[in-house]
Amino acid sequence: MKRFHLAAVAAVVVLLLPLLPVPDFWITQLNYIGLFSLVVLGLVLLTGVGGLTSFGQAAFAGVGAYATGYLSVVMGLSPWLGLVAGVAVTGVLALLIGMLTLRMSGHYLPLATICWCLALYYLIGNLDALGKYDGLLGLPAVQLGDFSFQSERRIYWLIWIAALLAALGVTRLLDSRPGRIMRALNTHRGGGATMPEAMGASTFRYKLTMFVIAALLASVSGWLYAHMQRSVNPSPFGIKFGIEYLFMAVIGGIATVGGAFTGAALVKLAEDQLKVWLPMVFGGSGNYEIIVFGIALVLVLRFAPDGLWPLVSRWLPGRPVKPVDEDAPKLSARSHPPRGAPLLEVRKIRKAFGGLTAVNDISFTIRAGDIVGLIGPNGAGKSTTFNLISGVLPLTSGEVELLGQRVDGRASRDIARAGLSRTFQHVKLVPDMTVLENVAVGTYLRTKTGTLRAMLGLNGAEEAQARAEALRQLRRIGLENQAHELAGNLALGPQRLVEIARALASDPSLLLLDEPAAGLRHQEKEALAEVLRQLKAEGLSLLLVEHDMDFVMKLTDRIVVMEFGRWLMEGTPAEVQASPAVRAAYLGADDLPDERRATPKPAGLPLGDGPTYSSDEGRV
Ligand SMILES: Nc1ncnc2c1ncn2[C@@H]1O[C@H](COP(=O)(O)OP(=O)(O)OP(=O)(O)O)[C@@H](O)[C@H]1O
Numbered sequence: 001m002k003r004f005h006l007a008a009v010a011a012v013v014v015l016l017l018p019l020l021p022v023p024d025f026w027i028t029q030l031n032y033i034g035l036f037s038l039v040v041l042g043l044v045l046l047t048g049v050g051g052l053t054s055f056g057q058a059a060f061a062g063v064g065a066y067a068t069g070y071l072s073v074v075m076g077l078s079p080w081l082g083l084v085a086g087v088a089v090t091g092v093l094a095l096l097i098g099m100l101t102l103r104m105s106g107h108y109l110p111l112a113t114i115c116w117c118l119a120l121y122y123l124i125g126n127l128d129a130l131g132k133y134d135g136l137l138g139l140p141a142v143q144l145g146d147f148s149f150q151s152e153r154r155i156y157w158l159i160w161i162a163a164l165l166a167a168l169g170v171t172r173l174l175d176s177r178p179g180r181i182m183r184a185l186n187t188h189r190g191g192g193a194t195m196p197e198a199m200g201a202s203t204f205r206y207k208l209t210m211f212v213i214a215a216l217l218a219s220v221s222g223w224l225y226a227h228m229q230r231s232v233n234p235s236p237f238g239i240k241f242g243i244e245y246l247f248m249a250v251i252g253g254i255a256t257v258g259g260a261f262t263g264a265a266l267v268k269l270a271e272d273q274l275k276v277w278l279p280m281v282f283g284g285s286g287n288y289e290i291i292v293f294g295i296a297l298v299l300v301l302r303f304a305p306d307g308l309w310p311l312v313s314r315w316l317p318g319r320p321v322k323p324v325d326e327d328a329p330k331l332s333a334r335s336h337p338p339r340g341a342p343l344l345e346v347r348k349i350r351k352a353f354g355g356l357t358a359v360n361d362i363s364f365t366i367r368a369g370d371i372v373g374l375i376g377p378n379g380a381g382k383s384t385t386f387n388l389i390s391g392v393l394p395l396t397s398g399e400v401e402l403l404g405q406r407v408d409g410r411a412s413r414d415i416a417r418a419g420l421s422r423t424f425q426h427v428k429l430v431p432d433m434t435v436l437e438n439v440a441v442g443t444y445l446r447t448k449t450g451t452l453r454a455m456l457g458l459n460g461a462e463e464a465q466a467r468a469e470a471l472r473q474l475r476r477i478g479l480e481n482q483a484h485e486l487a488g489n490l491a492l493g494p495q496r497l498v499e500i501a502r503a504l505a506s507d508p509s510l511l512l513l514d515e516p517a518a519g520l521r522h523q524e525k526e527a528l529a530e531v532l533r534q535l536k537a538e539g540l541s542l543l544l545v546e547h548d549m550d551f552v553m554k555l556t557d558r559i560v561v562m563e564f565g566r567w568l569m570e571g572t573p574a575e576v577q578a579s580p581a582v583r584a585a586y587l588g589a590d591d592l593p594d595e596r597r598a599t600p601k602p603a604g605l606p607l608g609d610g611p612t613y614s615s616d617e618g619r620v
Contacts, residue, residue, distance in 0.1 A: 003317045011164050018153045027153050029268060031228060034159035036264035038221035040248045041166050041257065042214030047246065048255030049174065050210045051186030052102065053110040055242040056117035060215040062124055062237025063090045064222030069136040069232040070129065079142045083223050087216055094215035098208045117242045125234040135233030142227045155228045162224060166217055167257050169455035174257075176454035176463060180441045181206050184430045186255075194392060195428035199506065200416040200445035209451050247293055251300055253307025262309045267293070321484045324436070324471045328464040331446040333507050334419060336539075337403060339369035343510055343541050344420075349388050349398030349408070351381075358384040360565040361398070366510065371532075371542045373552040375576075376562035377585055382545045383425065385562065386514055389543070390422050391415040403509060417445055421508035423499040425515045425545075431488025435479065435498050438487045439470035442505030473501040477531045493524025497531060510541045517548045529555060553577065561585070 018027060039057050047053050067089050068082025101112040125133045141150035142158065149155040173179045181201045184191045193203040226232045244267065252263020271289050278288035300307065337343055344366040351359040359381045366372050374382050387393040389400055391412035400408040407415045421442070429438050443466040449459040474480045477497045482490065487498060496516055503511055516532075517525050525548070532555055535542065546552045552559065553573040561568040561576060563585040569576065576582055 003319055006316060014160055014164070015157065018156045024152065027156055029272070031152055031156055031159050032268050033261070033265045034156070034163040035221045035225050035228075036245065036248060036268060037163045037261045038159075038166055038224075039218045039245050040252065040260040040264050041163070041170050042217035043245055043249040044254060044257060044260045045170055045173070045182070046210045046214040047249060048253075048259070049179075049182050049186060050207060051188045051191070052207060052211065053246070054113040054211075054214065055110055055239060055246055056113035056120075057214060057218045057245050058237045058239070058241035059117040059120040060090050060094065060218035061222035061225065061241075062120060062234065063093060064219030065226035065232045065237065066124055066130055066136075066222075067219075068223050068226050069139055072139050073136045074129065079140060079223075079227055082226075083220070086219050086223050090215050090219035091212060094212045095208065098211040102204065102207045102211060113242070114239060117239050121234055121238045124237065131233075133234055135231060137231045139226055139230045139232070141230070149227070152228065155224065159224050159228070162220055163261075166220075167260070168457075171257050172457050173451060173455045176459055177440075177444060177447050177449040177466065178206065178209070178451045178454055180430075180433065180437055181444065182210055183433060184428075184441060189431070191428075191430060194412075195424065196441070196444075197412045198390065198392070198416055198422055198424075199441050199502070200413045202413060213451070244293075247297060249307075250297060251307055253309030255306070256309045256313075258313055259307045259309035262312060263307065266308065270296075322467075324467045324483070325464045326468050326471065328461075328468040331443060331465050331469050331507075333446075334509065336509050337368040339367075339539060341368045343368045343370070343403060344389070344543070345399070345401040346385075346389060347399040347401070349385065349400060350396045351384050351388055351393060352396045358565050359388060359562075360567075362560075362562065362565075362567050364560045364567075364570060366541060366543060368509070368541050369539050370558065371536050371544065371556045373556035373559040373573075374543060374545045374562065375547075375549070375552055375559055376568070379564075380562040380585075381565040382562055383514065384565075386422075386512060386543075386545050389415075390420060390512055416506065416508075419509035420512065421503035421506045421510075422512040423496065423503055423514060423516060425518060427492065427495045427499055429487040429495055429498060429502075431486065433487055434484050435474065435487050435490065436467060436470050436483040438498055439473055439501045439505050440466045442473070442502035443469050445506055469505055470501070473504045474498075476504065476534075477501045478527070491524070493520045493527060496520065496524075496528060500531065500535075504535075504540075508540075510543065511535070513542060513544045513546075515545055515547060517546055517551045525551060 017030065039061060043054065043057060064086035067086035068079055071077040071082040071085055072079050097116055101109060101116070104112055124130055130136065141148045142155065143149070149158055174183065181196045181203070184196045185193065185203055185206065196203050196206075222237070225236065248263035248267045249260065250263070251266055252261070253259025274289035274292055278292070282288055304311065342365060346365070347363050348361045349359055349363070350357065350361055362381075362385055364372070374385060376382050384393065388395050391407065391410055391414070395408050398408065399406060402415065402418045402420055405418050407418055430441075446469070447462050447466050449462050453459050471480060471483055474483050477500055479494060479497055479501065482494065487495065490498065500511075500513070500516070516528055520528060529551060532542065536555070544552065544556065556573055558570060559573055559576045560570045561582050568581055568585060569579055571579070
């Protein structure tokens, strides 16, 4: 049986349970598990996938519960209106809190989530209108026509339909255009904003989207909880539950949909048992289960950092490889400038880091169809120049024009939109995505699917186009046979090629390659050189920062040489090779300008007497 079929059967069984002679106790347990799973699914997206830790989800559940409590008890309105109001208030609140806190980095974000969870808890507990710490009693049952969800056995259906739909939505989302960007963001898994931004995505918008989705799922859980209990009070929405939700996510498997259900079930069932057993062992009536959970958390993080779900899913049928529909219509392509037309104009760009001028009034031009190399000894300012052109670093002064548009001062995603794509010196692939999915990230700017569309599964046609384009680019670089491998399983050489395919998938007019040959073995370099030669033959324009001289000399039409942040010379490979100034730069001239004394002496590549350059890294 395929995994999808198994999930469908499991869903049907879950929905049939209330009709079977299942004891009430278990129906209640399952209700709680469903309610918790909804919140934890949000955490899977926010924390597991996006890397944004939140201790505050319980507060959003509280907003959902109190919105419906107030409207139905105090104002006598329908619970359905309570749901709409709860979702609306939570959405606005999450947007505001997200805009204020999501720009925080490191530990500040989790701390901020603790703060607003506490703040909301005390606010709810102190408002007269919400019954202070006693809460609100006598919520009505949810009605659908004549059918009343008044018993636990009935509201079970609402809870589990919501949980299963949320699971389906999150699963679909993770496998889509927005989901690929979200999966690339997690700094704890080696991701971050730089690559998705370079592919054209506004990463802040995606962080905010994940934050709002997680908050809405918690809010719906709160609404269901309120109408299951038929009362609300602040205690289930405090920081203790906020921590417990995160705990469930970690125990289950923080980045997986299955993990959300596993974690919620394990923690709920274990908690009930521990509450009975531990007081018998230790006497008294302390919250001993918290201690056991603390120990369990440490053990899980130590021995199963991906949670317990992977242990379960090992016994399930594997995910089938999704075939690529090669007949899907091609994605729209941009019109490229004719060969020889000005493509990139770099005029007197400068970058100062404090007192150090890393790039000092560098100018050069790239014309369509050119392959230009940017070389210079270590610390010459090549990478900084590269980052200035691609918008990763802001310029101190100077201008950059791409296809007639000024792009200096613009964000890297806008520069990507203008027609520039790049690879990274330190490869930035998402290791737990397949090679094909990684390349599909490059189609971001050529596709449109938004989050809601993806969650509703309405992106099939465009997704097929993106995947077909990704396969086409993989074929272009000779890696189509590895399309369905996980990118993390590839060696460095093929990984660099996958980065090139990803950049090509955006249909750029100019491709920037940052040290593409660094760390590659001889054969891998040869394969790379072959790919670049082929791209050159196809008329692609390239700017190449590279240390390996043989590599640069054989591939480029022109070379810009930098030394100590300054422009040293520009010319054909032969001219550069013949230049005494370049030779002196690489051998390490003694006449260091004073302002550069702080930088390491260039440990450049030694130049031989003859016309060829050698390098420690091997030759092409
Ligand atoms: N963020 C930064 N803050 C301060 N100084 C920096 C920063 N980035 C680079 N530099 C300095 O600027 C100079 C140029 O660095 P850059 O990395 O651009 O040189 P490079 O030619 O690419 O060197 P390499 O070949 O070693 O990669 C170096 O002296 C470096 O120490």
